[in-house]
Amino acid sequence: MRSRGVLPQGREGETLDPADWDALKQSFHAAIDQAIDRLRDSREAPVWRPTPDAVKARLEAPLPRRPEALDAVLQRFAADILPFGTGNVHPRFFGWVHGAGNVAGALGEALAALMNCNVGGRDHVAVYVERQIVDWCKAIFSFPAASSGLLTSGTSMGNVIALASARSARAEIDVRRHGMGASPRPLVGYASSEAHSSVAKAFELLGFGRDALRRVPVDAEFRLSLPDLARLIAADRAEGRLPVAVVASAGTVNTGAIDDIAGIAALCRKEGLWLHIDGAFGGLAVLVPEFAPRLAAIAEADSIAFDFHKWLQVPYDSGGVLVKDERAHRAAFADRPDYLAPAKRGLAGGEPWFCEYGPELSRGFRALKVWFTIMTHGIDRLAAVIARNCRQAERLGQSVCAARELELLAPVSLNIVCFRFVAQGLDESALDRLNEAIVVELQLAGIAAPSTTKIRGRTAIRVALTNHRTSDDDLVLLVSAVREIGRELSSVSAGGSPSLVAAEEP
């Protein structure tokens, strides 16, 4: 069914602009209001619901040739897309490390889409907004004003950009020109066994190879072991390899552990290695007085990658990277062919261009949603969310310790709580299946969305708190739901009838 059209039906020769701008605005408002209402009412809805098969089938429709009235497209969107999102806007979404977003940031994104700036370079305001965000990040991480940076899609790309800079700065050859194969000594780097998978993926992408990332053992609190790092560096040197970089984690993804950044920085200085910080979510805890001492040494690093879309609640996607040595950063990426020649005046001015600091030439105006988020809320208030989430994690950890059937599987160091439900008489393998089943049930019932991980081989229910909507009551509800579902599933299981636990077996 097609409703009244607000975009013209496409006589050849026309633009894609609407015939009736006022009708367009009304459609825009109505759609926005619907999406805002869902945010307002998120607490009343299930955290997540599976996308119905009928919707999936409709989303297999072939490439449409003819136009469709915008209002008709919006009806499809309201019915088939809006209700079935990831769920991370809900107060009881605790899965992986997802930010919950914020409406001021979303408004910034909407305005950026209408402005349609290309922030790869040139002289226009979007470039100045992004520079301001980069400067704010320098202030947050106590990086010097002369350092460089840019916004990225997230920490994965930030890690790639920082490690490409490290590679260029530390290689014995011009690696951009001659490639990794030309290096007289193989280049190697270091990160803990708990470091994020994106670090290894960056090593693969950049041509180091995954094996060139030495995985350093961790201590009892899942922090990189400094003596082991020193030993591995010495062994690599002795065996003719060239150590170039260490990646320290400011908040590991499994447990929220914060590496001894000051200790690693001292070792890197002594050894002449580039220190990169993977600060995806945890780096921003430097804004919280309680965590600042353990994160202050980020200022001593050569680079840091981090996300705005996690703990700063900026809508996806938005991350950033800072590099202390601007020349090293630029030397890793700068390249301007004839058609991009700079000019002193006019639109081709605006030096330096962001495309000289990363792999992307066309770049969206992602800075505007960050700008709206920080301008509207102020950094103190955003930091208060981080602090509250950490206190919530601590209290959740205490609740877990106090509850008879629950077992804490890792120390709570930041905002991540890994625990499990333990039922009498189940072996480790059955406990793994039981806890996987509990998480699936919580998700399917729409009660809460934690995720799972493995802690020293055991399946953990993993609760990551990076959500400004989460209240303490939400965590009380989570604990009681885990216990209830756990008892239910384990009693069914013990009774020998076909159980959900068994059903989860591969």
Added chain:
Amino acid sequence: MRSRGVLPQGREGETLDPADWDALKQSFHAAIDQAIDRLRDSREAPVWRPTPDAVKARLEAPLPRRPEALDAVLQRFAADILPFGTGNVHPRFFGWVHGAGNVAGALGEALAALMNCNVGGRDHVAVYVERQIVDWCKAIFSFPAASSGLLTSGTSMGNVIALASARSARAEIDVRRHGMGASPRPLVGYASSEAHSSVAKAFELLGFGRDALRRVPVDAEFRLSLPDLARLIAADRAEGRLPVAVVASAGTVNTGAIDDIAGIAALCRKEGLWLHIDGAFGGLAVLVPEFAPRLAAIAEADSIAFDFHKWLQVPYDSGGVLVKDERAHRAAFADRPDYLAPAKRGLAGGEPWFCEYGPELSRGFRALKVWFTIMTHGIDRLAAVIARNCRQAERLGQSVCAARELELLAPVSLNIVCFRFVAQGLDESALDRLNEAIVVELQLAGIAAPSTTKIRGRTAIRVALTNHRTSDDDLVLLVSAVREIGRELSSVSAGGSPSLVAAEEP
């Protein structure tokens, strides 16, 4: 000055949500309307205006600690940001290759920001929308249903992803594990001397090194020379290197030249090389009957990267990549640590995850703005814009040839017209400066925004038509403005007084 606040002033313990949702909606509407009005009235405004120094100074304000009312932030936006964009929404923006955007796409982006999905993986609707877009792209480029793909920030990242797949598929070792340095033979690839700079940047990033990208000479129409390609491959083999990939251009950035894709595909089959297409803007001309024959052989390629934000008018940023061999694609990127373990049921389902096909783990819902654009306009209408731009380029080329002071510097093959103003008595170097000055004057006066490039060493005024708002009259106006400014600047120059031409000298 602070206006009435629509977001709460941040008592600790609160969410970042507004206290008054209705007031928030009103602010949202007003801001959106303002941005839409600018699009509606873009023709009446200068194409581009420099960002005033006072604005730049305000955008150097330090990190704000305290919240500010959303309406106050919006006032800053309206005064300091909205008027000073890149200019590519204007009908007479012809610089580089920028799309002009469209409001349906911008609405999609706004809704995506409010939904705040993370499309790295998991089982939610954004994944199915992105799969639909990928399927539509397969239909456009006649790729088989079994091929894989994902959306990217643009062709630069698409080239990286495709060439990483080629690298994994063709290397003699497990390059992800062992790195480029472990290859017994150096890996090399090929592209024409006119290929886009992002191809060389991809070779650098992936650790091949820039020199491993052999630059193949071009013919008189700026197309890769097949005999030279065959000769270079043979020479590399003879000298112990391993040829892995050829990158063919479906529309070069300088002149819009389309390589002989069918011929290159035949050679790649014979030689066992991976054929990647850089189709950034030109690939989509396959939708236009006139160009389809020259682009149909894209279907024979192993991969293609292209942009939605150029000739499909989707707001920045949005590109895509397709890889014919899904297993090769996945083998180049798949990696799932414990905390991302897949599940059969629940939110952790949804296999395969997009993060297994590229370097990013967190991924925004960029597919939604593409979906809104294609659903609303239909692909035929979007193709009609492409066809019209090509006809406009052809007519502009004819106007240039017919005008006494203008010289066409390259054949018009697609949508790009490179020409210059020629004044009697000026040598090549003075002509270069004169044409640079003409472009700067056009931009500063807000009349039009072409860019410049070098064609066989000569500075060209470069007009790229990827703009649905451009009318034929806009091009008439451009030609007459170029001639007028050219005469003015060259007469001043000839008169010996301090001229703008001289002022442009380095």
